[in-house]
Amino acid sequence: MTDTFLTAEDVDKSFGITHAVNHVSLQVARGEIRGLIGENGSGKSTFCSLLCGIYGLDCGRFTLKGNELKIHNQVEANKQGISIIVQEMGTLAGLTVAENIFLGHEDRFIRYGIKHTAAMNREAQKLLDAYGFTHINATLMIDNFHFEDRKLIEIVKATYFKPEITIIDETTTALSQHGREELYKLMEATKADGRTIIFISHDLSEVIQHTDTISVLRDGMLIDTVQSDAVTEDDLKKLMVGRELNKQYYRTDYESAAGDEVLLEVRGVCVPGQIEDISFDLHKGEILGFGGLSECGMHELGKAVFGASFDRKGTVTLKGGVRIHAIPDAISHSIAYASKDRDNESIIVNSSIRDNIVLPSADDLADHRILHKKKLDRFAVEHAQGMSVKMTDIDQFVSDLSGGNKQKVVLARWLGKASDILVLDSPTRGIDVNVKADIYALMDNLRLQGKSIIMISEELQELLGMCDRIMIMKNGKINAEFSRSPALNEEDIIVKML
């Protein structure tokens, strides 16, 4: 029997009525890379948060090398050998790189209450160099570095003390290919050192490729733990969802319903430092996809088309000659936008479902500028139900909803506005399989109705599955264009991305 390193016994946690983690028990061996997958709401992030002290256990316990773990915050977790690299930003602006790396562990640099900054900086630089990140200067404010470098610094911060268990929570989705390579290198080195990794990701192929075993959670319960080299993505999907996916996920046709009519003309669009000289046409009834590596500029392009960019040059022209300069223009001329950063840019979290749905349509719903509550309610209910939003009532605050339902509210809003052109950036990111299928079906319906969609996504599979044409961007420019066909596959496209 491989020596069991980490054990979770009957771990349980609820938040109010939500039973997030439901009596989960599992074991992980020394030097094992365990993948942890599940849909949103399956409990995997909560489970890891319990392990590293972000939340307290309602019941059960964790044991490491035979000793029970008693952890109340990350510093305690680190001291007991647990470390986590989080999904969001895990470093703090306004502090230097060195201060970030040693945050919470300054003790070794403190004598009689005085912090020896120079010594701390030297140590930090040594560590950065050891990891191969020599381009990062430890004495500088972390604000000087972009997201990816900050993640690398966070990786140093989380692993320099060689923790027994390292949890990597959906970190790869935000990293470029280079960043991911660094992370995989680290994972292999950790394994070779006899230490353990728990790896969470939505990218099933990545999980299969880089882990030894995979645990699948669903609705807070552990379903099964399987060997990575013995499963396929479909097997995993089945375990995650619990039943055969008998619905066809993506589009099944290969005929474009797109006409020749050009609805949107983009010419020479530039945003300094982000995108350069972008030109394309969007046709009626077309789903136009944009793909590439995370930093290729496609996300900025979505904003540029919607009029949300600052310093944008070039023209975005609608059929009929109207130029789009700002967001109110775009919306009033029937363009919609769903951002990748859903909680900050698409949905107003601390507001009701009704207010979210009604907002851009307020002018349309007014009789001589007056809004009637009943009319607004009816409007909101109609469109929320049209998207099958799971809610208690229209006054419910969006903060209570799951990621998938939040996205449904966003889409309900734009359907209510009857927008003809929808710019959807990462529309299914972080959303569970069932809702994904609903969104794809919606997109298919819309294009058949003659609406046009610009779909920006980092998931090649969904671009291949849904789009009539795919534009691949690289370093801020359009690098290639592909048309929908059964012969088109990922390899052809990836070549143009890198």
Next chain:
Amino acid sequence: MTQRQTPAKPAAVFFEKLRSFFSNPHVKAFYPLVGLLLIITVFSIMTEGRITSLRSIRLILSQVYPLMIACTGVFMVMTLGSLDFSQGSIIGMASIVVSALSFYSIPLAILGGILTGAAIGLFNGLIHVRFKIPSFIVTICTMYLFRGLCAYLTTNAPVAAMPSITALNQDWIKLLITCGTLLVTFVLFQFTKLGINLKSIGAGEMAARYSGVRTDLTKVLVFTAAGLITGIAAFVNVVKVGSITSTAGNQFETQILIALVLGGLPISGGSKVRFSNIIIGTLISLILSNGLVMLGLDTALQQLIKGVIFLAVVALTIDRKSLQVIK
């Protein structure tokens, strides 16, 4: 650890139901009203009914008008999540203009006051939006600036309005103006897209912008409106006091803040604001002040009690859930 299977005791279930009842947001919305009734009751008992006498009500009302009018404007600013600390200086400056112009004609005076208030408000809004300086910093600076100006203009003598202006110091006129302001603002806030836009900016400015709300324009308009409305309050102020001294409007902005907070207005604005916060808050604030005076207490003791009650009321009514991080 506890098993989930044991049957819950009836007492525990009862308390749980009670707790969830009182935490229900629809119930919590009534807290300020309950507070108001409570305060009226307590003071009625303690002053042996004097506080609800006609004379007392008239006295309280006479203080209500400028405060309630100004609160209406600041209410909109705070719904955005911003703050306005220059209100005292605005009412001071506008009152001076009203007084000075009252010698020419009353309508001109009213207009002058309103335009002065609007001008200062516009200044606040433009600086705040153009330079992205937090509103409380901008308005503290303008407060200082215009307070100095007020003091300067009243250095040698108070600025007196035309004596006959006090003939307008009639309850019905002031009531009309106040109710008119409240009504117009209420209609705009509740029945036009203004309300939904303000609440959205307060709840999530970035997302509101992506939904087409012209955030910069709205902010400038709201600050201008707040100044304009306080200009109206200035007129009501002048008809009562007749002349403006250098301390006119001192701490008025703090009184407004206290009134709105007592009325249950969330400090960060957003979707949970209610128009009733203005009315209930002003009434609570003034009944409290007058009640304490009526009890014949020492001024210092009055203030001490006011401070304690203020803290208690806020601690009980604040909505902690929507404040993820309390600053």
Next chain:
Amino acid sequence: MKLLRQFQKLKTNKILGRYYGLILLALMAFFFFAVFKLLSPANFGSLDNLYFYLQSSIIYSVGACGFYFIVVMGLFDFSIGANVVLSSIVGVLLSKQFGYIGLLFGCVLCGTLIGFINGLLYIKLTIPSMIVTVGLMLIYESAAYYVAGGVKQVLDPSMQAFGRAPGNILLAFAAFLATNAILKYTRTGTYCYAIGSNEYTAKIMGINVNRQKLVGFVLCHLFVGVMAVLSVSYGTSMTATTGMTSMARNFTPLMGTFFGVAFRKYGTAIPAIIIGEFIIAIIFNGFVALGAPTTVQNIVTGAALLAIVAITAQPQKGAVAK
């Protein structure tokens, strides 16, 4: 314009780059000095005058340094002025019995206690700092009135060493060195900035945010207590009044704190506060020298501060300011 660009290049200069912020501030100070000197050479700007302005400005600087701990964390406190009043009165009362020890300990301990109460209530009641300190301001003003017995408290002439040089300068500089050291060389400094940056992340990373905020309030009001010593020694007496009059005392220190926050990115918070208050003193006294009424001071201070904050603000495109 070329000059401006060349000046901005200084930022990257190896030696001078570190002092970019200070140079900028010094230039500002010189600018205002020069303006008023030219306008009224006789009444303003002699070395004696400047010495005098400095002494009056460091009183506020000390308070501003304390206030900085709180503002950096994103908190606010309206009871600074009330603290000065209350602590001064306690200090004066104790000085009658225990001399200088009474004055110093009275003011500073009273200040520290106020800071502790503020922090504790803020944490336990979970009310935003702006609001809880408005309530506490009301309470402290009343408390000051009772402690003073309704009587003006006068500091005995034999105890006014901190109201003039070298006493005041020594005490103030001790405070400056202390606050600077705390910010740069202790965990507290780092944690204050961390919480100001992103409180939620700081909490997850194991920083005890509540305890840190309490420490922040205590430090703030401790130094405001020191400001009280300087204030009452300089003014020789203190009267307690109610009616929120202490609010007026909040704002001059606040302006120094703004300077500190604006220049923080150049790494020079405490010097920025000191020079900032000095600039404000120059402006005040410049106008007095011009024969303008003291009321004009406020006008100009408000305008100057607004200008400075506007110029030094470099917001990111699309950032949200409330």
